Amino acid sequence: MEQNFVNMLIENPWIAALIIVVIPLVFVVIYALIAILGELKIASFVQERLGPMRTGWKGTMQPVAEVVKLLQKEDITPDAADKPLFNLAPFLMFAAAFAGFAVIPFSPYFLPAGIELGLFYVFAIGSLGVIGLVMGGWASNNKYSLLGAMRSVAQIVSYEIPAAIAILSIATLSGSLNLNVISDNQSGWFWNWYIFGGPGPWWKILVIPFTLGLGLIYLISTLAETNRTPFDIPEGESEIVAGYHTEYSGMKFAMFFFAEYANMFIVAAILMLLFFGGWNSPFGDFLNQWWMQPVWFILKAFFWVFLTIWLRWTLPRLRVDQLMYMSWKVLLPWGFVCFFAVSLFVMLK
Amino acid sequence: MLNYFKNMWLGVYTVLVGLRLTLIHLFSRNVTVQYPDERYPIPPNARNRLYLDPELCDACLRCAKACPVNCISIESLRAVPGLTPPLKNGDKRNLWVTHYEIDFAKCCFCGLCTEPCPTNAINTTTEFEYSTTKREDLIYTFVKMSDEEKKEKEEQLAIYQAEQKKKKAAEAEAKAKAEAEAKTKAVNETKNDN
Amino acid sequence: MGEKRKIELDYSQLDSERMRLNVGPQHPSTHGVLRLEVELDGEIVTDVIPHVGYLHRCFEKHCEKMEYPMVTPYIDRLDYISSMNNEWPFIMGVEQMMGIKVPEKVEYLRVIVSELNRIANHQIAIATFGLDAGAFTPLLWLFRDREMILAILEKLSGGRLLYNYFRVGGMAADIYPTFKEDVLAAISQVRKTNPEILNLLLLNKIFIDRTASVGILPADVAINYGCTGPMLRGSGVPYDLRRTEPYSIYDRFDFEVQIGKGEVGTVGDCWDRNIVRYREIEQSCNIIEQAINQMPMEGDVKEAFPKKVRPPKGEIYCKAENPKGELGFYIVSDGKNNPERVKCRSTSFVNLSVLPEISKGYMFADLIMILGSIDIVLGEVDR
């Protein structure tokens, strides 16, 4: 299977590589704008408001206006800040988030880098963002930023573990770390998705509760890793103002913002690839043409985005110790239980 | 251990209850009033910007005295009876308002000034959109007599006062005379009695 | 390597320092311009020093220069969330000094408007408390319902937030024709949407985890600190001036004084204080319903206006149950047009003083919740 349609179209490898890099970048920007709009509009509809109504048709251009505003703003570096680190942090964070896109297959014909250890890579690179976060929090020379950064590190590091357990289980189930292969394994109807035990004999229904549990565990961990409510403690505005990006404004704040949204897409994509059939149509061969596959993939990722927004406007925020409790005492033990059950199933199959 | 499971179940259950509620509200009617296009109905008795009808004001200073923040400043001049047109409601005008201004930057919109007004000259209106970029623009001058007019009125008043003074003096003289006459008369009478 | 090194940790030698964090005067959740000097050991609060006075407006000094009717607009601005309740004790005090008996209709109208305002205040208190916990949606839902109440009060008095509606001897304006229907509609709306708030926020497991057994205020400490209102009732003391020393016509209504029972945690925790507020909304609805049905619709509200507000020589302490607690005015009159001295026993000021006592040893996030559960308005703290 050829992994990149761009390579097929363009002879020159350099230009092709450039285009391959630019496509996800453009995608991230468009995706972030749509996600921001969704956030604004869903929030306001839940709260019986109308939300932004004056920019474009029914306020659809609001995110664009916000980004333009952010870019126009004065770039402020506080006097007491550690300037090199302060300026580096947002870019590091964005770079880390963006690097994850290298192995995300939008469709079988578009995989920027077809490395075999894709799952491992995306997980490793995802943790790098924490450094940018700590850097920003520390270099701001602000106590609120520092508190936010510390909370953030504790949170992200703890929640990597349940997430890793969930990923490990799926790797066991599929026998591969290549995201394209994992996705390919789940082709067919939606009961072949790994959240429903993956393809297998009829008695796989025994493992379905455990895979569902793993899906839930991974979902909760992704919420925590992307700092979404109810785990938005690092930027809990009522306590520590804005957490690690208290001192950031303008362009650098926009970088943090985009990094966050890029990160959100990565975790959503992983969730979809591992549990929800990736780029496969849920209905067998129906609408499973090559041009529909990326659409399915993006639609599924947007469903996750909708879910997080829905949760955000429903729930209050947890406290730091309760967050840790949830990670180490609830998600991790149950993750292990599910992992053992899945392993047993694989051995017996 | 039981508590552990109970907490977990409660956590999941209450989150689902909340999600159900927010989902219902996601599709319910929105209550936003899109302000400059649509407007919230303001009741007629709303206490917003004050309005003074200069034709009704008699400069009795009751509004200025009632104001808790002293935002009303009034200057007045005594009116000459006979030469002065009456108020709009037909009452006699005792004083000319030469200067009447309200500083809306100070005004606290309590409406206390409207209550003691004998002629309902000062009133609250429903107008609330009058923000300006300069603080001076918030000082509203309702009456400002030009210098010539003021001078004219002052002169009239001076003449009138002079006349009055004369009259008064004449009266006083007449009175004194009358009294003196009465006295002498009385003295005469007593004399006569004797 | 080889030899195993013995590790001895002497914690007193460990180089650690406590962090002093300045929360406020500009901070998203200090409910105004309150400044808290917080000493943190990691995330644990070891000391809190509140610095108040950023909004000091010399209320008491102003009162001495002002005639009695001119004081009410200033009182409105003390606790701007519940202005109606604020005006009542002052006006009542002046009336008692002058020996004015207000008409029946005025008494009922006063009860209705202040209970409406109590609902509005508690809605704000619960909403902002939810906001401190990170729940944004209940805020907007509660503001939507509050809007109906504010519309009624606006139609009555002409002001939306600062009413200036109470007068010595009566009210500034009579009721409008559809008053009864509007009030009943507002009550039914509040009653309909209240369970939603309960389910979405107050009974949510995360919210309970955040608030239960946090900021526990035992009853004796609460009394010793002079806390009143939902603060004290949350600690299980049924002290409500409407019931213990009924003023005006509160003895005619049937309602229950709500106290915290510690259903999900300990008696006197943040959750208890808020559930008391939540239940008081329901009780206020009951009172309003009874009052609006008993209220005489005819009659003049300006009947008992005195010619000149000039109380005789004397002094009086007049108190009323503000949504936040006992609000009292000590008025000293020397027979002139303006008071000799007005002292305001502001509820928020006294309630806030308990913050350092109950927030030590909790986490920083809990401090914010405790502060939110006290329900302060800085306009009243600083006067």
Next chain:
Amino acid sequence: MQAQEIFDKLKEKFNDDILELKADAPSDPIILINGAELFNIAQFMRDKEELDFDYLVDLISLDLGDNLGAIYIFYSMKHKHRIALKAIVPKDNPILPTLENLWRTADWLEREAWDLMGIKFEGHHNLIRILNPYDWEGHPLRKDYVTPEFYHGMKVPY
């Protein structure tokens, strides 16, 4: 318990320091006391079983011309009665004992009275200004207070 009974009870214990009872309605009943003995009287009122004033409602400071006055309002949660104590101190040496150790609420109330009226509370652990800025001069609620023209270069009367 009625005001008269409370007065009698106090008179019995502190005969000379309890001066008089003013109970002309509608004003609240006020017991005039000797300021120097305030702490002992207050302690007696709090701890005595039949009185049991566990709640200090308010502390009011007054300017009485040559003297300063302080009025303490007490309430008993148990017996549901109310009484006020009034102590008068000379203006040039306004010292009262602190009640901070009996009722914690007195902490802030006394700070407020010190800040605005300038009554010194002896034994208060932290008698600093509370509503005014910490470096403000004078006690604004006194009748003879003159508002300063400038505070740190800012014009004060607007």
